[in-house]
Amino acid sequence: MVRYRLFDLNLANGLKKLLECIYQMSNQNLSEPHEQGELHRSLSNRHLQLIAIGGAIGTGLFMGSGKTISLAGPSILFIYLIIGVMVFFVMRALGELLLSNLAYKSFIDFTTDLIGPWAGYFVGWTYWLCWITIGIADLSAIIYYLQFFNNGLPFSPVEGAMISVAAIVFIMGLNLLTVRLFGELEFWFALIKILAIIILIAVGLWMIFTGFTSSKGEVASFTHLWANGGFFPTGVHGFLAGFQIAIFAFVGVELVGTTAAETKDPARNLPKAINSIPIRIIIFYVLALLIVMSVTPWNKIDPAISPFVNLFSQAGVAAAAILMNLVVLSSVMSSMNSGVFSTSRMLFGLSREDQGPKAFGKLNRRAVPANALYFSAACLLLGAALQYFVPNTVEAFTLATTLSTILFICVWLLIIWSYIRYYTTRPELHAKSTFKLPGGLFTCWITIIFFIGMIYVLSLEPDTFKALKVSPIWFVILIIGYFFFYKPRHKK
Numbered sequence: 109m110v111r112y113r114l115f116d117l118n119l120a121n122g123l124k125k126l127l128e129c130i131y132q133m134s135n136q137n138l139s140e141p142h143e144q145g146e147l148h149r150s151l152s153n154r155h156l157q158l159i160a161i162g163g164a165i166g167t168g169l170f171m172g173s174g175k176t177i178s179l180a181g182p183s184i185l186f187i188y189l190i191i192g193v194m195v196f197f198v199m200r201a202l203g204e205l206l207l208s209n210l211a212y213k214s215f216i217d218f219t220t221d222l223i224g225p226w227a228g229y230f231v232g233w234t235y236w237l238c239w240i241t242i243g244i245a246d247l248s249a250i251i252y253y254l255q256f257f258n259n260g261l262p263f264s265p266v267e268g269a270m271i272s273v274a275a276i277v278f279i280m281g282l283n284l285l286t287v288r289l290f291g292e293l294e295f296w297f298a299l300i301k302i303l304a305i306i307i308l309i310a311v312g313l314w315m316i317f318t319g320f321t322s323s324k325g326e327v328a329s330f331t332h333l334w335a336n337g338g339f340f341p342t343g344v345h346g347f348l349a350g351f352q353i354a355i356f357a358f359v360g361v362e363l364v365g366t367t368a369a370e371t372k373d374p375a376r377n378l379p380k381a382i383n384s385i386p387i388r389i390i391i392f393y394v395l396a397l398l399i400v401m402s403v404t405p406w407n408k409i410d411p412a413i414s415p416f417v418n419l420f421s422q423a424g425v426a427a428a429a430i431l432m433n434l435v436v437l438s439s440v441m442s443s444m445n446s447g448v449f450s451t452s453r454m455l456f457g458l459s460r461e462d463q464g465p466k467a468f469g470k471l472n473r474r475a476v477p478a479n480a481l482y483f484s485a486a487c488l489l490l491g492a493a494l495q496y497f498v499p500n501t502v503e504a505f506t507l508a509t510t511l512s513t514i515l516f517i518c519v520w521l522l523i524i525w526s527y528i529r530y531y532t533t534r535p536e537l538h539a540k541s542t543f544k545l546p547g548g549l550f551t552c553w554i555t556i557i558f559f560i561g562m563i564y565v566l567s568l569e570p571d572t573f574k575a576l577k578v579s580p581i582w583f584v585i586l587i588i589g590y591f592f593f594y595k596p597r598h599k600k
Contacts, residue, residue: 173415176354179349184397195385196385198524202215204544214453214457215523222530229461231522234518236484239484243444247275253436254271272492297445301439304416308400308416311419316402355516396416400416448484462594
């Protein structure tokens with residue numbers, strides 16, 4: 109009895125210390141002297157590195173990879189490598205731009221400076237909508253994965269709406285505290301995802317090298333990669349179709365660019381975060397999916413079920429499958445957390461450039477743009493209504509992710525365009541840069557051609573073509589807003 113009392117006492121003391129730690133982080137900015145109305149550089153290298161990793165391991169990998177495998181087969185490995193290289197080039201361009209002038213706080217600043225006010229307006233609002241659509245996709249994913257704990261039964265539209273509201277309120281509450289708390293949460297969210305994938309790789313390798321046989325009689329083996337139609341079993345069409353959700357898996361990797369204004373020592377920490385991208389892609393995408401398709405043949409993987417969850421189910425480890433579902437849910441919550449953070453910072457930047465309502469440029473006493481957070485959360489709530497119009501969560505997820513992918517491609521292209529302007533009009537800054545984009549202008553044009561080609565690829569599948577057809581509506585709204593409601597500032 110004494111032992112249990114000591115355990116309870118220790119547990120209580122531990123919880124007390126945890127709450128004290130959270131309280132201190134949530135109140136740290138109240139006593140720190142700071143520049144009035146400016147964001148704080150509160151994110152450390154530890155936070156930035158894990159945010160960068162977490163941005164590359166999102167809902168698209170956990171939920172969308174099953175569908176991508178069904179479309180492209182083992183060629184998905186080449187798809188992720190190709191996209192990874194192109195995204196890495198975008199990130200190197202982004203890094204050189206941000207470090208060329210530490211007054212640049214985000215995409216809005218350098219696109220406005222290098223291309224013009226319209227570009228800052230376009231990239232800021234488009235990036236805001238990017239994360240709103242990701243948030244809507246994440247809400248679909250949350251409802252989908254919670255069905256696992258509902259005996260696999262779908263939720264009613266009312267239940268889905270209640271789950272969506274609860275998730276949005278929870279994430280908004282976290283973001284209303286300090287940026288350091290955001291960084292701390294993302295650190296642990298990312299750590300959970302990393303450990304889960306590493307464990308999956310380890311378990312998968314064990315299954316392969318021990319010749320594990322599933323309940324369906326499938327023997328785990330690397331030969332599954334080429335034994336069922338080769339590496340390109342669905343031909344060129346299937347290979348191209350696999351790019352849509354694969355690109356979505358990478359969105360968010362540029363999140364380190366939106367945290368630049370709140371990062372300590374960006375000249376040292378940003379290059380480290382960006383240069384680690386290729387290794388992350390090889391480990392968390394290529395190696396993980398190689399293991400998944402070696403344990404279960406690609407043509408036996410259900411596109412409606414996360415292959416990560418399915419791997420543990422194949423092993424007959426029910427508890428592990430439950431834990432993997434929880435990991436996937438934490439990944440989705442991490443994505444929403446990053447999204448709400450990004451949208452609020454974009455609205456803050458737009459307001460400071462007189463490209464958005466003045467209220468969005470105001471910070472609360474914890475140096476958080478609270479009004480921008482409220483507005484983004486309200487838009488997410490409206491987006492949650494998608495569950496009523498598209499009750500099929502997988503279809504809703506595909507529509508939202510495709511629209512998000514189109515918008516992200518536009519943002520990435522504007523980053524590259526800004527780099528071309530910087531390279532040609534400010535050669536002295538490029539010459540003294542210690543973090544240059546490899547290949548310079550040649551790399552830029554290769555990247556531009558690739559992403560324009562990806563817009564065409566999105567027209568090949570009926571479900572992705574739906575989102576492609578409605579995307580011009582957003583550009584029309586932006587044009588109307590720019591010419592009729594926004595008047596560019598004239599520099600004195």
